[in-house]
Amino acid sequence: MNKRLLTLWVLLLVGVLLAACGGTAAEPTAAPETTEVDTAVQEPAATEPAAEAPVAEAPAADVVQLQLMGWASSDAENIRLQEMIDNFNAANSDVQANLLLVPDYDTKLQTSLAGGAPPDVFYIDSFKLPDFVAANAIAPLGDKLENVDDFYPNLREAFTLDGTFYCPPKDFSTLALEYNKDMFDAAGLEYPTADWTWDDLRAAAEALTDSDNGVYGMVLSADMARWIAFLYQADGAVTNADFTAMTLDSPAAQEAMDFYVGLVQDGYAAQPADLDSGWPGEAFGKQQAAMSMEGNWIISYLNDQFPDVNFGVTELPAGPGGDATMSFTVCYGVPANAAHMDASVRLVNFLTGPDGMKAWTDLGLAMPTRASLRDGWLEKYPDLEPFLNGADYAYPWQFRPGFQDVLDTVNSGLQEAFTGLATTEQVLQNAQEVGTEVLNR
Amino acid sequence: MTVATGVRGEDRQNAIAGWLFMTPTLLIFSVFIIIPIIAAVYFSMTNWNGISPPAEANFIGLDNYKAILTEPGIRQTDFFTALKNTTYFALGVVPMQTILSLLLAVVVNQSLLRFKSFFRTTYYFPSITSSVAISLMFLFFYQKSGLVNQVLGTLTFGAWEPIAWMADPRGLIHIVLSWFGLTIQTAPDFLTQTDLFGVTLWSWISGPSVALTGIMIMNTWTTIGTMMIIFLAALQDIPNFVYEASQIDGASPWTQFRRITLPMLRPTMFFVVTLGLIGTYQVFDQIYVMSSGGPAKTTLTIAYLVYRNGFNNSQMGLGAAIAIVLFIIIFALTMIQRRITGSEADN
DSSP states (O other), X not given: OHHHHHHHHHHHXXXXXXXXXXGGSOOXXXXXXXXXXXXXXXXXXXXXXXXXXXXXXXXXTTSEEEEEEEOOOXXXXXXXXXXXXXXXXXXXXXXXXXXXXXXXXXXXXHHHHHTTOOOSEEEEETTTHHXXXXXXXXXXXXXXXXXXXXXXXXXXXXXXXXXXEOOOEEEEEEBOEEEEXXXXXXXXXXXXXXTOBHXXXXXXXXXXXXXXXXXXXXXXXXXXXXXXXXXXXTTOOXXXXXXXXXXXXXXXXXXXXXHHHHHHHTTSEEOGGGGTOSSHHHHHHTTSEEEEOOBTHHHHHHHHHOTTOOEEEEOOOBBTTBOOEEEEEEEEEOBTXXXXXXXXXXXXXXXXXXXXXHHHXXXXXXXXXXXXXXXHHHHHOGGGHHHHHGGGTEEESOOOTTXXXXXXXXXXXXXXXXXXXXXXXXXXXXHHHHHHHHHTO | OOOOOOOSHHHHHXXXXXXXXXXXXXXXXXXXXXXXHHHHHHHTTBOOOSSSOGGGOOBOTTHHHHHHHTSOSHHHHHHHHHHHHHHHHHHHHHHHHHHHHHHHHHHHHOTTOSSHHHHHHHHHHHHHSOHHHHHHHHHHHTSTTSHHHHHHHHHTTTOSOOOOGGGOOOBHHHHHHHHTTOOTTTSOHHHXXXXXXXXXXXXXXXXXXXXXXXXXXXXXXXXXXXXXXXXXXXXXXXXXXXXXHHHHTTOOHHHHIIIIIHHHTHHHHHHHHHHHHHHHHTOOHHHXXXXXXXXXXXXXXXXXXXXXXXXXXXXXXXXXXXXXXXXXXXXXXHHHHHHHHOGGGOO
């Protein structure tokens, strides 16, 4: 029995390990992949018409093969990215880039890095950057990039650690306030404006709440990535400027926490799950909440899933410390031991350079990270201006290695505070202690 | 296994043939089982982050084990929170699944029952359905306006207040205590202030959260089919003459069940409970799909903590250490359970 037990347990453990490691094998990806293969194969054939080799033969040896790995987004974005890769391949006869969009991205990327065969270019979320830098996994590209100063400062900061700028932001989103115009009209309230304060927000949320009918003024999730905007609006911060000490024990943090949790505890805001929704955008679309504070990703979702909702967008309200919002961004990283550094940097520059950035963000789904593209983009998408305005006063979503523990602690604490299982003081004290431990590691 | 030590040529030939036949299995066994075990033990004593190549990891001795077991901090708190959750999970699921599956097995074993194969198939069906698909389905059931709340509402004539099951971190025992006015605000200090392995006594006695209970119910539902099949096989192994003999002695069906069926099922019972313990202590996929450890870490299980440390927190070494500790826990529990069930069960 012992042996059998041991075997069973080990089998399952190994199964988990295998499932994690087995990911390096190429997986079938989104539809664009097939068209890509065609062009990749035709390209060398066209440049060498004399060759009698069958079409299926591998490209010439001097052509560098690059792999760009990312996660799949909307179909429109996947197709546009593939088009851009095709354009890059057409313009560079010596480099062929292949796009690989994978599910379970984080696990796959981590195992391929640890396995010593990472993709040549890959997405890195700003929150994950410190862990990759701590592991010496990525190459600093700062001085190899085109016109670095054109990137918004807070986005450069999102990919800068200890003064080194690692990778260029491919696009970004900021948080803004979405409001349901019909519900505001029905309640006889003025639409929110960029001049709103916390008091305005709370008063409107109270007036819009009709809990008997399951309708709330606002939808808030137990998520540090949303609460932190209020923290900055209260002039608070998670850590001091040089990341040596946590500052969540400040009165500002307490004020922000009390305000955020208070909205839920007083019944003016509800969590998505209480509104039968998986995320705030869904609750907002179902018109069970009159306001939400999501990023620009919510726009295409609402247009797609809830085309009848009559909504507007404005900037987040100002707190006692002024305006603040969060920017969420992803960059194109290159591994530290890149096999084809020059070609990889060329691809990254192609994708994030002024032209590539324009082609990519002209979809209107994510925003251009280059300030020079601002006016042209706003001409096409004037409705999204509140999101882009946020770039001027947004804070980057990036801390120190191991900060996942702090994020988990705050999220879990917010959940408890929402339900009345913990006080806001306890939540902050816990987060302060955990953060101090992480910073001292 | 008898080791072939014979000197005669025939014996030797047999031995060689035996080893040859076993070679593929042995190879696969060592490549996929022995080596990973050794690797896991080794990595549990390194600070490997899971990102850089494993060769760059530094050997740090037992530091990972100290971090989760003895040193106060978030790692210890997380581990013992996970241990608490997993233990409540096992305490709920193992008895439920054992009793229910035995009941089902006895029912479908009745010779008088019609449509026997229909029932057997129905009961077994959840066990062969994708766990991820079932989890997604239950996510809808557990919504605030979902099936579970509606059924409970109908059964209680509207007295049931709908709850968002998967977002509710309140512990069941805490809920019961709150009926008697005992909450975190009113609980005595020795409960809320005493820290045992980074978790307060008050948290230790929380019971499974509503969210975890939801997953427990689902887990029970998906596993009783397999357990039923095992019990059914054992039931059909009990010779009929035993029952006939007892009938002549005037035993009632209940006495037969208690005095004959249960004792004869003892080895099977041991097997089922062991499988149940192993399965519940390493529950992962349903947590991954349904709750990712939330709300408020009340569905954080040990196996999920291993994954989270390895792939979200860049602490693969720490994750490996937790996996090893999990192995020791399961091993110890099985040993204890074997003592209780009696050694004659082990055959």
